[in-house]
Amino acid sequence: MEKIHIFHTNDWHSHFAYWARMQAYIQARKAAYEQQGDTVWLCDIGDHMDRSSIFTEATLGKGNVALLNEADYDVVTLGNNEGITLGFEDLSALYEDATFDVVIANLKAIEGQTPAWVKPYVIKTTAAGTKVGFIAATAPFEAFYRELNWDVSGAKEKLIQLAYYLQDKVDILLCLSHLGINEDEALAEACPIIDVIFGSHTHHVLPTGKTVNDVLLTGGGMFGRYLGELTLQIEDGKLQKTTRLHASTDLPPLEKEALQAAKLTAKGEALMQQTVFTAPKTYNKEWYHYSKLSDLFARVMLEETKADCALFNAGIFLSDLQKGPVTALDLHRLLPHPINLCIIEVTAQQLKEILAQSTDEEWPRMALKGLGFRGVVLGKILTYGFKLDEHRRLVINGQLAKDDGVYRLVTLDLFTFGYFYPQFNYAKKQYVLPAFLRELLLDYGQKYFAE
Numbered sequence: 434m435e436k437i438h439i440f441h442t443n444d445w446h447s448h449f450a451y452w453a454r455m456q457a458y459i460q461a462r463k464a465a466y467e468q469q470g471d472t473v474w475l476c477d478i479g480d481h482m483d484r485s486s487i488f489t490e491a492t493l494g495k496g497n498v499a500l501l502n503e504a505d506y507d508v509v510t511l512g513n514n515e516g517i518t519l520g521f522e523d524l525s526a527l528y529e530d531a532t533f534d535v536v537i538a539n540l541k542a543i544e545g546q547t548p549a550w551v552k553p554y555v556i557k558t559t560a561a562g563t564k565v566g567f568i569a570a571t572a573p574f575e576a577f578y579r580e581l582n583w584d585v586s587g588a589k590e591k592l593i594q595l596a597y598y599l600q601d602k603v604d605i606l607l608c609l610s611h612l613g614i615n616e617d618e619a620l621a622e623a624c625p626i627i628d629v630i631f632g633s634h635t636h637h638v639l640p641t642g643k644t645v646n647d648v649l650l651t652g653g654g655m656f657g658r659y660l661g662e663l664t665l666q667i668e669d670g671k672l673q674k675t676t677r678l679h680a681s682t683d684l685p686p687l688e689k690e691a692l693q694a695a696k697l698t699a700k701g702e703a704l705m706q707q708t709v710f711t712a713p714k715t716y717n718k719e720w721y722h723y724s725k726l727s728d729l730f731a732r733v734m735l736e737e738t739k740a741d742c743a744l745f746n747a748g749i750f751l752s753d754l755q756k757g758p759v760t761a762l763d764l765h766r767l768l769p770h771p772i773n774l775c776i777i778e779v780t781a782q783q784l785k786e787i788l789a790q791s792t793d794e795e796w797p798r799m800a801l802k803g804l805g806f807r808g809v810v811l812g813k814i815l816t817y818g819f820k821l822d823e824h825r826r827l828v829i830n831g832q833l834a835k836d837d838g839v840y841r842l843v844t845l846d847l848f849t850f851g852y853f854y855p856q857f858n859y860a861k862k863q864y865v866l867p868a869f870l871r872e873l874l875l876d877y878g879q880k881y882f883a884e
Contacts, residue, residue, distance in 0.1 A: 435561045436471040438462075439607070439655065441661040443478035443633035446514065447486030447497065448656035448698055451681035453690040455660050456504045458679070462662075465858050470557040475505060477631035478653075479512025479571060479611035484869070485807040487762065487771040491701035494519060494527050506533045508555060509687040510569035510609040511540065512634060516585070517577040518771045520867040521545075524581075536569040536609060538591040553593050556603055563667060566603035566796040568595045568627075571611040572634050577773075577846075580866040588612060593624045600626055602730060605665060605672065607631065614652060618753060621648035629674060642676040645789050649674045657681055705762035710878035712759050718750035720812040726750050730870075731817040733877045736867060739777050740843035741829055742819040744787065748801070748812025749845070749870065759878065768871040774807040775846045778861040781834040784819055784842070791816060796853075805823055845870075 440459050444451075452648055463473040482489045482497040483849040494515065501509060509531070519527065521542075528535045528550040536555050554568045570588035578585045592608060599606060601660035610617050610628050613635040621630060622645060629649045632639070637652035638659065644650070653659040660730045666673040671871045687693075716726040727747055752767045779787070799811040819829045819840075827834040834840070846864060849857045868876070 434560065434666065435563060436466070437559060437563070437565065437605075437665040437667075438466050438471055438473045439665070440478060441476045441478060441631050441651065441663065442474070442657065443611075443631070443653050443661075444478075444480045444512065444636055444655040445657050446483035446655060447489045448483075449488075449500075450691070451657040451658075451684070452500070453693045454687050455681055456659060457687055458681055459504070460662070460685045463756040466560060472561075472563075474507040474557065476567075476609060476631060477501060477506055477509045478569075478631050479510050479610050480514045480633065481509070481512070483514050483519075484518050484771045486698075487705065487765060488697040488703035489701070490765055492852045493523050495530075495590070496532055496697070496700070498528060502530070502532045508534045508536055508556070508567050508569075508694075510535070510537050510572045510611055512576075513572050513574055514771065516540070516571055516583070517574055517581060518867070518869075521582045523654045523867075524548075524583075526593045531639035534567070536567050537571055538568055538595055539570045539573060539585045541584050542747070543579070543584050545581050545582070554599060556599070563605065564603040565605045566599040567607050567609060568592055568599070569609035569611070569612060570612065571755065571775045575865065577864055580864050583828050589616065589620055589623070592620060592627075598624050604667075610634075610702050611636075612814065614650070616652050618645050621645035621650060624648075628665075628672065629676075631663075636843075638678070640678050642674075649676060651676050658740040660684070676842060702762055705765065706760055707765065708758040709761050709875050710759055712754055712756050715756040718747070718753050719884040720747050720750075720810060722747070722813060723815060724750075726754055727815050729754070730874065731815070734774060734843045735818070736877060737873050738841070738843045740776055740818075740841040742784070743817040744791070744842060744844045744848070745815055745843070746796075746812045747815055748797075748808045748810045748862065749806075751808055755818075761875070764871040764875055768869070768874065769807045770805050770870060771807075772870055773846045773868070774843055774865040774870070774873070775849050776863045776865065777842045777844060777849070777857055778819055778839050779842050781836055781838050781840070781857065783831075783860075784834070784840060785821070785827055786815065787842075787858060788819070788821060790854060803815040804850055804852070806847055 482494045534555045573585040608630045614637045632652040636655040638654040639652040653661040
């Protein structure tokens with residue numbers, strides 16, 4: 434009989450409150466298992482980093498990779514937070530110092546060189562000679578990746594092709610999936626030769642897993658709240674698969690573990706203290722009204738994109754922009770969101786519909802979670818450059834809109850995912866990448882707020 438234990442984590446999003454205790458627990462269990470002759474590996478299923486974290490922002494994810502190295506991870510794949518929140522060069526360099534295997538089947542450069550760390554699969558062999566294959570794929574946000582010079586198409590198809598390619602080369606086949614629970618279930622139905630699919634992306638929690646078409650699926654929530662443990666037992670040529678989740682709150686706490694997490698933030702803060710520009714006056718925020726800060730940011734958006742008009746929510750501002758020296762840290766605290774601009778081509782009639790929808794009384798106080806938003810409430814929907822006159826006619830920048838006209842509206846990418854404005858689903862869109870909102874404000878400040 435042989436036993437293989439695989440600890441797995443996913444969707445940390447740079448929340449490190451439980452990082453130290455979890456890694457200490459893993460190392461203790463690993464030592465105990467190895468003492469009895471078992472094999473132990475450690476995997477992460479993506480979105481370990483999140484640039485809303487000051488530590489991650491200051492190190493552009495390299496600090497996260499260092500943490501994974503120190504914790505002796507064996508196999509890692511990318512989530513969308515690694516893939517689409519960094520520019521091409523930064524992502525290409527992200528894992529160059531990794532001491533673990535980075536496995537991803539659906540990532541390659543459109544132009545130029547695909548990084549050497551990209552591996553479509555890896556095969557690991559236990560002391561008993563059992564060969565275990567790892568394949569992986571990430572969520573194909575193709576519109577974003579394409580703008581960043583990456584091709585991520587065909588995730589499911591490539592995983593199936595790899596599975597059949599490896600079928601006679603490995604004894605056990607495992608898939609690290611940053612695709613979400615629905616895609617995991619579809620993959621299991623289509624490819625039962627995969628033994629286990631480690632799930633992530635949709636933050637689903639499967640305490641003892643879920644079996645679909647004899648494929649075991651896992652899911653460990655988010656923010657390090659759970660540690661997954663898969664046990665593979667091989668006896669007389671038969672494979673038995675069991676999985677469970679350990680709640681981080683149940684793991685033995687460590688002395689000064691809160692201090693360890695705080696030290697990561699402090700390290701990031703120290704790296705972001707440089708003054709980037711000097712604000713000539715204070716720009717105040719308002720979550721339920723227009724403000725000096727929203728007026729300034731509308732100018733930033735329109736200056737950057739040369740769009741006809743702009744729409745965004747007031748809740749994106751988490752602090753005022755104070756008069757005087759402004760640091761990179763100030764801008765991160767003001768706009769921590771991993772959000773980009775998007776230019777959308779819309780008709781005059783659609784702009785009228787958008788104005789009507791934007792008056793929804795429930796939206797401003799909505800405690801939005803996800804879509805890249807890291808604020809408290811959505812806040813008032815603010816529109817600049819377009820309005821209705823007293824005759825209910827659409828006016829764009831002081832001119833009556835043409836009924837057959839097509840106009841360029843700049844907004845935030847969070848509004849393009851179908852939850853707020855259905856009109857955006859099929860409209861022509863161009864995402865402004867890779868700069869986040871705070872980076873656009875930084876560039877504007879350096880250009881117009883010279884000392």
